Each structure stands twice: as structure tokens, then as C-alpha cells.
Amino acid sequence: xxxxxxxxxxxxxxxxxxxxxxxxxxxxxxxxxxxxxxxxxxxxxxxxxxxxxxxxxxxxxxxxxxxxxxxxxxxxxxxxxxxxxxxxxxxxxxxxxxxxxxxxxxxxxxxxxxxxxxxxxxxxxxxxxxxxxxxxxxxxxxxxx
Amino acid sequence: xxxxxxxxxxxxxxxxxxxxxxxxxxxxxxxxxxxxxxxxxxxxxxxxxxxxxxxxxxxxxxxxxxxxxxxxxxxxxxxxx
Numbered sequence: 333x334x335x336x337x338x339x340x341x342x343x344x345x346x347x348x349x350x351x352x353x354x355x356x357x358x359x360x361x362x363x364x365x366x367x368x369x370x371x372x373x374x375x376x377x378x379x380x381x382x383x384x385x386x387x388x389x390x391x392x393x394x395x396x397x398x399x400x401x402x403x404x405x406x407x408x409x410x411x412x413x414x415x416x417x418x419x420x421x422x423x424x425x426x427x428x429x430x431x432x433x434x435x436x437x438x439x440x441x442x443x444x445x446x447x448x449x450x451x452x453x454x455x456x457x458x459x460x461x462x463x464x465x466x467x468x469x470x471x472x473x474x475x476x477x
Numbered sequence: 478x479x480x481x482x483x484x485x486x487x488x489x490x491x492x493x494x495x496x497x498x499x500x501x502x503x504x505x506x507x508x509x510x511x512x513x514x515x516x517x518x519x520x521x522x523x524x525x526x527x528x529x530x531x532x533x534x535x536x537x538x539x540x541x542x543x544x545x546x547x548x549x550x551x552x553x554x555x556x557x558x
Contacts (some may be wrong), residue, residue: 350511357510365508380511388512392504407506461508468510 347387349475351380354389356471361464362391368456371395373407391460413453 362375373393380389393407429442 354511361508361510386511388509390507390509392507405506411505457508461510464508464510 346476349472351387352475353468353472354380354387357464357468358389358391360467361460364463365391365393365456365460368459369407369410369454371406371410373456407457409451410454411457412455414450415452 358377358379362377366373366375372395374395376392376394378390378392380387393405395406396402397404397406426443429440431438431440
């Protein structure tokens, strides 16, 4: 009987499969995230790269606020929405203006954003995560039958 | 031993003097596959990061013996990791 130690070859093959799977996950996640978003997410696809232990890959939205002087990333506002836990529409219409007294001085406040009722959540990141994970497992299955 | 990584990038290379672990905060504008956000360092092990916030937290931790960072000064964030 002849026994041959092939752990090195096996490890190399598993590492290649892991990297290919992560690359596939990131590519698929980018497609699904953008397809489910109402804005251009300006996604950056980060391919498989070495970590302290193993590899990781992912996508990152580079879309920033269009307001002058602001550089706030806005993908989260559309992913999770800005309505909090509220599920029903606002019952009362929003006031266009009202009078307020502050420091003994009375003034009339004008609401600029009459229609501003927040952003409905689009949940494109969880959808992207699920699609990416599925693509990764399929890719690994193909490479490591 | 501390290694200078880059003059341009905000980065830090740190060496720990005792076994130490921390959890990196998730980026809410991204999706990541693989990788463990809970990092465990053994004594004498070197860790490098390009995240300026994490680098600042590492720099403030008393368990670290040597820290060198380059680039702009990161903003402070409350709490220890």
C-alpha cells in the first residue's frame, strides 16, 4: 500500500474555490442590489482579498448626498428607509405654515418640503446578500464537487 | 515592531502585547461576504488596517505597545471596542 500526503494540493484547491465563490457573490450582489434600488448606488465591487484568516469580498455604495457641501453616503436611507417603525400613512396633512413664539418673538414658520414623508425601505442590501450567498454556494459546488 | 505602510493612506500597523480581540463595526452602506468581523490577536502579532476609525481606537487602547499611523487624523468615536 502506498499513501501520499496531498493536503497541500487540497488546501490550494479549496482556497481557489473560496476566492472564486466570493468573487461570484460580490458580482451577483452588485447586480441584485442595483436592480432593486431606485437610485444609482454607484457600487464598487471588491473582489476576494486576503484577511487575517481566510478571504472576503463585497460591494460598497459610493453614492453620496447631492446637497452642496455634504458627503453623506445615502444608500442606507434607501435600503432601510427613513420611516422608522411606522407602517401606516400619516393621518393628518402636514401644515404649510404655523406661528411660533421663541424668546418673546413671534414668527411664521413655512414648511419647505410639503410632500416630504420619508423614504420607503427598498431592502436591496438584504436581497443582494441572499443572492450573493446563493451564487457563492453554487460556485463552490461547481468547483468542489 | 511597527511598519510604516503608506504616506498617503490613513493606515496603522500595530503589535499587541497580550492576546486581545475586538469586533469591527459593520459598514451600513456595503455588503460583505466572508471574513470575520471579530478579530482575535495573539501576543506579538501584528495587525494592519486601512480603516482610520479603527486605527484610532487601536491607538487609544492601552494593550497596544506600538502604534504608528499615517494620513489625516480620524474623527473620534465614543466608547472602547
